[in-house]
Amino acid sequence: MSWTRALLNASVYLSLIPLLWVAGAKLFCSAVSEKRPWRERRVFPFIPVVVGVHERQVRKLFRSACAANRVYGPQLETTRKELMKEIRHALGIRASLFLMQRVVTGFMFIAVTVFTVIFIIHVPNDPGFTARDLSVLSFAAGTLTAVALFMLVYGRGIRQWYREASDAAAIELCADILSLIWVITRGGRGVLDVGYRCSLLRQRLGDFAEYSGYFFEAETRKGVLRHVAAVQKELATHSDKVMKEGEAALPGMVEMVSVILDRLIAQRWLGLLDVATLDDGTEVVQSSVETDSKRDGLILIGGSAVAAFVVGIGAAMGAPVAALMPVATMFMLGPAMMWGGRKIGVSPRIFLDSMRDSMGGENGATATPRSSEGAGDGNP
Secondary structure (H helix, E strand, C coil): CCHHHHHHHHHHHHHHHHHHHHHHHHHHHHHHHHHCHHHHCECCCCCCCECCCCHHHHHHHHHHHHHHHHHHCCCCCCCHHHHHHHHHHHHHHHHHHHHHHHHHHHHHHHHHHHHHHHHHHHCCCCCCCCHHHHHHHHHHHHHHHHHHHHHHHHHHHHHHHHHHCHHHHHHHHHHHHHHHHHHHHCCCCCHHHHHHHHHHHHHHHHHHHHHCCCCCCHHHHHHHHHHHHHHHHHHHHHHHHHHHHHHHHHHHHHHHHHHHHHHHHCCCCCCCCCCCCCCCCCCCCCCHHHHHHHHHHHHHHHHHHHHHHHHHHHHHCCCCHHHHHHHHHHHHHHHHHHHCCHHHCCCHHHHHHHHHHHHHHHHHHHHHHHHHHHHHHCCC
């Protein structure tokens, strides 16, 4: 194979393959966003497979929540049958999204592993670097880049889908808080857990108000955001009161959470609580975006550790370190694109530039010994 053909192949592999994978990822995410299969407890659109839930878990959560509401809370407008149905539906939505994330992530992990092994095995042990080596390694690097970009698009999609399903997560959390309070009043411990779950509930309410596609009108979304901000303020106040007064403040928490649960089921997003909507222009709500920076640090540390491990294994097998740099770049920057927040600053353009730089460094590092070897052969 000539060097011209090899360079042409490398250009196609490093541009066309990622482009096709990204296009496929966008089409897939668009279909999922349009069909919203998790609302029907399905994993993928057009596949009529419903995710089941553990009925024992549903009944346990339902009975504890009803017991706490019966003793300390107001009379719910929602019937017991409807409440059990909503709890089962909320658990099914969470299971569907979790399985959707694991299936695609597992498939991509297998693909990355296979091409990484091919990449390492094909690297020659001698310092020579042929045109065929460039073509094969470019194909492997292009495929790895494509997988990383696919996971970037899919990762952003799955985060958006979790936020769009936050109303179901909020229903589950309300029932969970009531169940936990019932356990505490029966002699258990967990006042701090009540505060933690209230914080999660505030995040889920904020996620749905800010990211849901149901609020098309700007004024409607603004009103929902302001009302949810007021509800979050009340939840924070009662949560602090529970941590200050202990079990004595739990009946008030049960009453408030029961009202929120009842109105979440009725989809009364402008009347979750009978509180005055903040009139100071406040629209900033607590959402899960605030936890992105903590996760970014773990993502960077984990990606760097995996990249170092891959380089170490490849070097132990005799592969030149310079030839392993594209693989290390993919493992180090890929997770940052897939799961990292906006503040981490790793965009697809930065990833592609890094992959091209690593491929360029590899070619230069391997071409120099070959030319020096050839010059030495000409001398007696």
